[in-house]
Amino acid sequence: MKQNTNNTTADRRGFLKNVAASVVAAGALVPAGLSAKDDPALMKEPEWGKKLGRPVDANLYGMPSPYEHNVQRRVHELLSSGDMYASVAMCPIQDLDGIITPNGLFFNRAHGGVAIVDPNEYRLIIHGLVEKPLVLTLDQLKRYPSESRIHFIECPANGSTGWRAPQFDTLQFIKGMMSQAEWTGVKLSTLLKDVGVKPTAKWVLAEGSDDSHMGRTIPIEKIMDDAMLVWAQNGEALRPEQGYPVRLLVPGWEGNLNVKWLKRLEFGDKPWHAKEETSKYTMLTPTGKAVQFFWPMEVNSVITSPCPDKPWTDLKKGDIVEIQGLAWSGEGTIKGVDISFDGGKNWTEANLKGLVLPKAWTRFSYIYKWDGKPIILSSRAYDDAGFVQPTITQEVSKMGVEGIYHRNAIVSWEVKANGEVHNVQVRDYKKEKEAIEKMQKGAKDA
Amino acid sequence: MLKLNKKISVFAAIAIAFATSAVAGEKDVKVKAPKVRAIDAATEYKVEKGVYAGIYKVNTQTSKIKKFGYGKKATPDEIKVNDIDVRYDWQGLPDGKGTPAKGEELYTKNCVMCHGEFGAGGKGYPVLAGGQGSLKNQLIDPSSGDEPPVKTIGSYWPYASTLFWYVKTGMPFPHPMSLTNDDVYSIVAYLLSLNDIQVGGEDLDDDTVLDKKKLMTVVMPNVNGFYPDVNAKNGAQNVKKFLSNGKNYGTPMVRCMKNCKPGKVIRIKHTLDEGIKPPLSEKRDLPKVKAGGAADNKYAKLFEANCKACHGNKAIAPVPGDKEAWAPRIKEGKDTLYKHALKGFQGMPPKGGTNLPDADIKGIVDYMVSKSK
Numbered sequence: 003m004k005q006n007t008n009n010t011t012a013d014r015r016g017f018l019k020n021v022a023a024s025v026v027a028a029g030a031l032v033p034a035g036l037s038a039k040d041d042p043a044l045m046k047e048p049e050w051g052k053k054l055g056r057p058v059d060a061n062l063y064g065m066p067s068p069y070e071h072n073v074q075r076r077v078h079e080l081l082s083s084g085d086m087y088a089s090v091a092m093c094p095i096q097d098l099d100g101i102i103t104p105n106g107l108f109f110n111r112a113h114g115g116v117a118i119v120d121p122n123e124y125r126l127i128i129h130g131l132v133e134k135p136l137v138l139t140l141d142q143l144k145r146y147p148s149e150s151r152i153h154f155i156e157c158p159a160n161g162s163t164g165w166r167a168p169q170f171d172t173l174q175f176i177k178g179m180m181s182q183a184e185w186t187g188v189k190l191s192t193l194l195k196d197v198g199v200k201p202t203a204k205w206v207l208a209e210g211s212d213d214s215h216m217g218r219t220i221p222i223e224k225i226m227d228d229a230m231l232v233w234a235q236n237g238e239a240l241r242p243e244q245g246y247p248v249r250l251l252v253p254g255w256e257g258n259l260n261v262k263w264l265k266r267l268e269f270g271d272k273p274w275h276a277k278e279e280t281s282k283y284t285m286l287t288p289t290g291k292a293v294q295f296f297w298p299m300e301v302n303s304v305i306t307s308p309c310p311d312k313p314w315t316d317l318k319k320g321d322i323v324e325i326q327g328l329a330w331s332g333e334g335t336i337k338g339v340d341i342s343f344d345g346g347k348n349w350t351e352a353n354l355k356g357l358v359l360p361k362a363w364t365r366f367s368y369i370y371k372w373d374g375k376p377i378i379l380s381s382r383a384y385d386d387a388g389f390v391q392p393t394i395t396q397e398v399s400k401m402g403v404e405g406i407y408h409r410n411a412i413v414s415w416e417v418k419a420n421g422e423v424h425n426v427q428v429r430d431y432k433k434e435k436e437a438i439e440k441m442q443k444g445a446k447d448a
Numbered sequence: 449m450l451k452l453n454k455k456i457s458v459f460a461a462i463a464i465a466f467a468t469s470a471v472a473g474e475k476d477v478k479v480k481a482p483k484v485r486a487i488d489a490a491t492e493y494k495v496e497k498g499v500y501a502g503i504y505k506v507n508t509q510t511s512k513i514k515k516f517g518y519g520k521k522a523t524p525d526e527i528k529v530n531d532i533d534v535r536y537d538w539q540g541l542p543d544g545k546g547t548p549a550k551g552e553e554l555y556t557k558n559c560v561m562c563h564g565e566f567g568a569g570g571k572g573y574p575v576l577a578g579g580q581g582s583l584k585n586q587l588i589d590p591s592s593g594d595e596p597p598v599k600t601i602g603s604y605w606p607y608a609s610t611l612f613w614y615v616k617t618g619m620p621f622p623h624p625m626s627l628t629n630d631d632v633y634s635i636v637a638y639l640l641s642l643n644d645i646q647v648g649g650e651d652l653d654d655d656t657v658l659d660k661k662k663l664m665t666v667v668m669p670n671v672n673g674f675y676p677d678v679n680a681k682n683g684a685q686n687v688k689k690f691l692s693n694g695k696n697y698g699t700p701m702v703r704c705m706k707n708c709k710p711g712k713v714i715r716i717k718h719t720l721d722e723g724i725k726p727p728l729s730e731k732r733d734l735p736k737v738k739a740g741g742a743a744d745n746k747y748a749k750l751f752e753a754n755c756k757a758c759h760g761n762k763a764i765a766p767v768p769g770d771k772e773a774w775a776p777r778i779k780e781g782k783d784t785l786y787k788h789a790l791k792g793f794q795g796m797p798p799k800g801g802t803n804l805p806d807a808d809i810k811g812i813v814d815y816m817v818s819k820s821k
Contacts, residue, residue, distance in 0.1 A: 071735040078723045084562060084573035087621070087757055097730075114621065115757075127522055127530050135522035142518040147510045166588060168716045172728050175720070196516050204684070207533055213624055215617040217533055221684035223487035254490060266530055273678050275536035275607050277614040284674060286597055290584035292604075293697070294674040295687050298488040300699060311730055334491035335501075337479065340703060346710035349703070360493055360501045378713060382703070387491045388481025390700045393710045400698030402586045404597050408697070416713065430711030435588060442584050 066104075073097045075107060076174055081163075087115040087213075090157065091243075092178035095304075095328070096311035101152070101356060101363040103181035105236055110243040111157050111179070113278075114213025117263045121247045126231070130207075130269035133198030140247050144233060146188035151230070154330050154363050156180035156299045157257040158283060158407035165403040168425045173309040176413065176425060180330075182363045183244075185251050187232030190225050203269035207276075208250045211265035217276040218259050220252060222269075224297070228253050231264065254332025254361035255297045256407075258283055285405035288438045289445035293405075299332035301391050302410040303339055303366070303383035314421035319374030325352075326367045329383035335359065337386050339366040345378030345414055345428040346393060352381070372417075378426065380414040394429035399437035476702040487684050489691035532625075534613035536679070538664045541612065544629035545659040548652050551638025554631055558620040561764040561795050567600075567642050571763040577642040579603030580669065602643025606674055608666040612636050622757040623801035633658055640666065747808075747815035754802045755812060765795065766820075774820035782817070789813050 036045060066073065075091035082089030093109035110116070121140050129135035160179035163169045170176050199222070206225050210216035220229065230251040233240060240246040245262025252259045258278055273279075273295070285293040305327035308314050317323060329336045335358060340349040352368040366381070384390040394411040401408075416426045486492040493501035498508045534540045563569060567576030579598030587596040597603075601611055616632045618624050627635070641652035648665050652658070676686035694701050721728065751759070751768070758765040766773040777785060789809050792798035799809055 068734055069732045072729040072731055072733075074726070076728070077725050078720065079572070079725075080720060080723060082572070084571065085757060085761055114618065114624070127526060129522055129527045129531070135527060136519045137522045137526065138519035145518050146516060147507060149504075149506065151504065163720065166590065167714060169718065169720045171716055171719055171721055172724070174728070175724065192510055193516075195514060196518060204682075209533065213618070213621070215532065215624065217613075217617075221487050221687075223684060227486055228493070255488070268531065268533070270535070270539075272535060272537055272539075273683065274533060275610055276533075277610055277618070280606055280610050280674075281599065281601075281604060286583060286599065286604075288584065288586050290673065292583075292674050293676075293690075295676070295678050296691070296697075297687070298490055298691065300697075311728070333489060334482075340705070345713055347706075347708055349705050349708070359503060360491070384479045384703060385491075386480070386482065387485070387489065388479045388701050389694055390479055390703050392699050393708075395711055396700060397698040398588075400696075403588050404586055410699075412710075414713075416715070425716060427714040428710045428712065429714060430709070431588070431714075433711070438586050438588065442586070445584060 066106075073107070075110060076178075078175065083113075088113050090159075090179060092174050093181045094174050095178050095180070096173040096306060096309050098306075101182055101328075101365060102236060103183060105183070105238065105241050105244075108181040108183065108235070108241065108244055109155075109157070109179050111257060112212075112214075112243075113216055116242050117210075117212035118242055119211065119247055119263050124247050126248065126265065126267070128194075128197050128267045128269075130267075131200040131203035131271065132269050133200065134196070136197050140233070143188070143193075143231065143248065146193055148186050148188055149230070150184055150186045150234075151228075151251075151253065152182065152184045152357070152359050153251065153253045153361050154180055154182040154299075154332075155251075155257045155260055156330070156332070158296075158299065161409045161411075161413075162406050164411075164427065165398070165405070165409060168427050171310045171425050173304065173306060173311055177304045180257070182330075183235045184237070185230065185232040186234035186237075187230045187248075187251065190229045190231060191227075193231065194225075199269055202271050205270050205273045207266070207268040207270065207274050208259075208261040208264060209266040209268070210245070210261045210263045212263045216258070216261050216278065217274060218261055218278055219273040219276065219295075220250075220259060221273075224252055224255070252297075254299060256283060256299060259297065283407060285401060285407050287400075287405060288402040288441040290442075291445070296408055299330075300408060300410040301329075301331035301333065301336075301383050301385045301387075301389045303327060303329035303381045303391060304413045305341070305379055305381050305415060308379070308417060308423045309415060310423050310425055313423040314372065314417060317372055317374075317421055320371065322369060322371050324367055325370050325379065326355075326365060327381050328363045329354075329366055329381070330361075330363045331383065331385035331387070331389070332361055333389060334361070334385040334387040336364040336366075337384050339384075340382045341366075341368055342380040342382070343377045345426075346380045346382075346412060349382065374419060376419050377417045378414050378428065379417055380412050380428065382412050394427055395434055398429070398434045402438050402441070403434075475705040475707075477705060478702050481701065485688065485692055487688050489688055532613075532617050534609045534616070536607045536609050538609055541609065541660055541664065542629045543660050544633045545657050546630050546632070546634025546637050547655050547657055548634070548638045548641040549654040551634035551636070551641075552654075554627075554635050555638055557795075558627075558797075559635070561758060562621065567639060571761065575600050576639055577602055580644075583670070583673065600643065601639055602645060602669065604670050604673070606668055606671045608636070608640065608645075608663065608668055611639060612663070615639075620801070622754075623797075626801065633663070636663065645669070745815065747811040750804065750808055751812050751815055754804060755800050755816075758800070759816070768816040768819035771820055774817070778817055778821065782813070785813050785817065786810050 073094050077091050090111040093107055124140045126138045157179040204222050206220045208218055232251045233248050235244055248264045250261045250264050307326050329339045339352045341352045342349045352366045355365045355367045358364050382391045392411050397411045414426050414428050416424045482491045484492050495506055500506050562573040563576050569575030577600055579600045580603045582597045585595050585597040587594050615635055637658040647662050676690040690696050
């Protein structure tokens with residue numbers, strides 16, 4: 003299923019054996035003396051070099067090469083709340099390079115389908131504990147001085163199928179409930195000058211205009227710090243899947259708080275306790291009590307190459323290979339990433355590369371000479387807020403396995419001698435069970 | 449200096465080990481924490497000399513402008529129509545009244561096809577009742593036969609206000625904002641009664657009238673089931689305090705570098721990969737072209753947008769293509785099908801709850817029938 007059949011050594015060898023036969027059969031010009039060492043792909047003029055390409059007006063909104071059609075979002079019934087209107091489409095992060103997600107691949111979580119909002123009918127209404135309640139059209143909103151920021155958005159349920167045991171063998175479903183873009187819009191601290199927030203306002207309700215009328219409470223401190231109303235993603239208008247025409251951006255915080263199709267901001271003196279901050283997006287612990295209002299996405303990392311989808315089956319013993327991955331934290335900037343070859347017993351520092359931005363995906367890299375022996379590869383990030391990615395046992399021993407959200411424990415890959423890569427977990431079940439039972443017993447019965 | 453460092457790190461390691469049962473390794477490196485934290489315990493970034501967070505340049509003119517003056521002042525009516533939330537202290541709760549009996553009727557018409565009889569679920573949609581006493585359950589080993597916790601309105605939700613708000617603005621799923629306030633009172637009364645939740649110290653009988661005053665007295669069983677306390681005067685500060693200490697949620701603040709003891713390697717026993725759609729593939733090849741793509745069809749698209757929420761799920765309504773389910777219906781004749789689609793029929797709401805023109809509804813019915821012959 004996940005065999006990488008492109009250009010694997012084995013494949014090429016097989017192909018070369020048949021070279022003469024196939025080239026002759028195809029009736030191509032065979033240069034005299036074609037040897038088994040010659041790559042047939044280079045020994046003939048390719049089809050696309052012998053004819054005109056597509057006219058430039060063929061695709062006035064461009065699409066990826068048709069050969070890349072397998073690079074797409076994917077879904078799973080078990081990750082839905084009943085149907086594909088309340089579900090999530092996962093981002094193929096195994097196929098991404100750099101730190102920006104193309105807009106068509108950005109992960110997509112919806113609670114009542116993807117609304118198609120008419121921008122001409124779009125209005126934003128701001129009211130509550132403010133001096134001047136305000137109504138803005140889209141054009142008026144876009145008049146405010148804009149800023150652009152690169153931030154990831156991650157659903158707090160990312161990786162939630164791994165609480166009990168590993169269940170997926172593809173990076174897309176292990177960590178694909180996140181993506182990153184350059185967002186453009188206005189900082190709320192700028193826009194709110196026109197509204198005049200009263201000193202009694204401590205909380206803000208942000209509400210979407212879609213079927214779910216998604217509502218979430220945000221503390222005023224975040225609103226005035228780095229929250230934005232954004233209308234563009236990687237240079238173009240937001241995609242409907244990301245909340246066209248306007249969404250709230252609360253950098254580093256739970257994806258769900260970045261309310262899409264934003265219609266209303268109400269300022270108040272108390273938090274609201276919406277469905278998505280009580281029934282959902284709360285973490286039930288072994289004491290029977292749940293953590294509520296856990297806003298930021300914690301420090302995290304994952305190795306993207308190799309991974310189950312991008313194995314080392316084409317490598318030979320002694321080959322030099324780059325191990326790389328993504329690290330991110332909603333609580334600050336990535337300070338460093340450690341990697342381990344023995345499942346987390348011993349660690350060594352990897353290098354960061356490219357842009358290192360606050361609340362953003364950061365690439366890490368390690369050049370490795372593989373001796374062809376099996377290894378367990380793990381990565382562990384830490385940030386400038388002082389937090390370190392936990393082991394599975396550290397996290398479960400405090401949170402249990404029923405919390406669903408905010409699972410940021412270390413991810414490990416088993417690289418086999420044949421180069422196959424599989425999702426594994428390194429954990430101490432006995433210790434976890436003891437800790438859980440202790441917490442269950444310690445909690446008074448309700 | 450070296451000695452001192454070691455002492456400190458060993459101390460930190462013990463603290464972590466105590467809190468999270470992690471085994472401290474031989475060489476722990478403490479990670480520097482910031483002096484000032486933002487409300488979410490994150491590093492706080494500032495604009496300094498026109499640069500934000502040491503990396504993004506900003507136009508410093510913006511901060512000097514007092515007002516931009518865009519947009520218009522919202523009118524009281526505009527605010528009233530759009531202010532649809534109900535806060536936990538009941539701010540925003542509209543007037544109205546209803547009974548569990550009327551609620552059951554409405555539930556049967558609008559909700560049962562997804563949430564099941566008596567809110568018991570069973571169709572993949574959320575369960576709306578039960579689960580009381582299960583919140584401490586932890587299913588770490590599925591082969592143990594243990595039960596997982598069941599989180600429902602009755603077992604988990606801290607406030608009844610949330611139920612009123614969500615049913616009013618989010619349900620029924622295919623056409624929210626279609627229930628009257630009285631309808632919502634009735635449905636809330638019914639759902640509270642299914643969960644054995646009392647009103648004013650008394651059980652809800654079928655004919656108990658639930659009005660604004662009575663609803664505001666409801667205290668949910670799990671009202672104290674959540675932390676940190678955000679409803680306190682400076683509640684957000686309680687969240688900050690909680691988040692600032694990684695021990696509270698199993699996050700270390702040191703890096704173990706050598707001889708750490710993370711545990712054993714656990715491999716995948718049961719993979720969920722088969723259910724992934726479309727199937728995984730890393731191949732670079734040309735896509736297979738499907739002939740006559742249904743998505744090109746106008747009525748297929750209208751169906752997707754307006755009917756599929758129910759008619760995409762066998763458990764709720766007949767799914768186009770399911771010949772067995774459609775054969776007896778097709779026998780009734782097109783006119784009956786049109787009539788039922790337009791005027792409603794048992795669980796089928798009139799026009800599927802839409803306000804599409806009759807011609808479009810008929811077009812969609814034709815499409816459904818043509819797919820199912």
